[in-house]
Amino acid sequence: MFYGKFEGNDKSIFQDSLKALRRMFGRVYAQDNLIALQRTAGFLTDKRFRAAFDRHAQSDQEKSLGWRLHILTWAAEHCLSVPGDYVECGVYRGFSFAVVADYVNFASVQKNLFLYDTFAGIPEALNSENRSNARYEEETAEDPDAIYSHVVRTFAAYPNIKVVRGIIPDSFAEACPEQIALLHVDLNSSKSEIAALEVLFDKVTPGGFVIFDDYGWVGYQEQKRAEDIFAGDRGHQIVELPTGQGLLIKR
Numbered sequence: 001m002f003y004g005k006f007e008g009n010d011k012s013i014f015q016d017s018l019k020a021l022r023r024m025f026g027r028v029y030a031q032d033n034l035i036a037l038q039r040t041a042g043f044l045t046d047k048r049f050r051a052a053f054d055r056h057a058q059s060d061q062e063k064s065l066g067w068r069l070h071i072l073t074w075a076a077e078h079c080l081s082v083p084g085d086y087v088e089c090g091v092y093r094g095f096s097f098a099v100v101a102d103y104v105n106f107a108s109v110q111k112n113l114f115l116y117d118t119f120a121g122i123p124e125a126l127n128s129e130n131r132s133n134a135r136y137e138e139e140t141a142e143d144p145d146a147i148y149s150h151v152v153r154t155f156a157a158y159p160n161i162k163v164v165r166g167i168i169p170d171s172f173a174e175a176c177p178e179q180i181a182l183l184h185v186d187l188n189s190s191k192s193e194i195a196a197l198e199v200l201f202d203k204v205t206p207g208g209f210v211i212f213d214d215y216g217w218v219g220y221q222e223q224k225r226a227e228d229i230f231a232g233d234r235g236h237q238i239v240e241l242p243t244g245q246g247l248l249i250k251r
């Protein structure tokens, strides 16, 4: 799946271009606005990854997120040996951490996972980029109670996963780990993300990871700008990954 404004016969031109790339280069990975030529993309044939990913990816959009989820599951596996809990800021329907929790068998892990969201979109006061809360233009607003219940059901089998409903950063007062090994930031708003980092960054253990979901996407440059300043002020740098994610390793 690709995001973009396809008009007229754009889609068939795009499909023809992919065919031409396949003819020229053999193996072509093309998903989630990422075209990679002659890459192994080993996660596609990794049985453990595929089983966890395929169990949870339902929509075309979720199915397109393989490489991003490969980064997240790799990070989650790595951070098992880093002291601290896991945190996701921006959960929506819980897709990413449903895959992560499945992949690392989180119920057997001696850590907690905290999942924070309003389940009602970006709060008005923190919607710095004036983003629509609908995922797609044609979508009508989703029922927050239904999204929240879906997420609670998804993680019900994990006694060590806590779903915290409310506005970040205020919701951290309800429940917040002392130490964080893995922090996933996916709030689609620079104000929300910086507000989260102001509270959580100091809790990230040396060697722990912070992954920014939107960091390299051109439509989200305000987040990158704010996060580069935030990280730079604390002597850190974020690496931009081809998936559009950003990765920071805490010193």
Ligand SMILES: C[S@@+](CC[C@H](N)C(=O)[O-])C[C@H]1O[C@@H](n2cnc3c(N)ncnc32)[C@H](O)[C@@H]1O
Residues within 6 Å of the ligand: 089, 090, 091, 092, 093, 094, 095, 096, 097, 116, 117, 118, 119, 120, 121, 122, 123, 126, 166, 167, 168, 169, 186, 187, 188, 189, 192
């Ligand atoms: C892109 S979605 C998260 C997607 C999710 N990580 C996944 O894997 O599917 C962004 C979410 O951030 C939430 N959000 C944005 N700002 C927030 C804030 N200040 N407090 C709580 N939730 C917020 C929205 O409600 C929305 O569900």
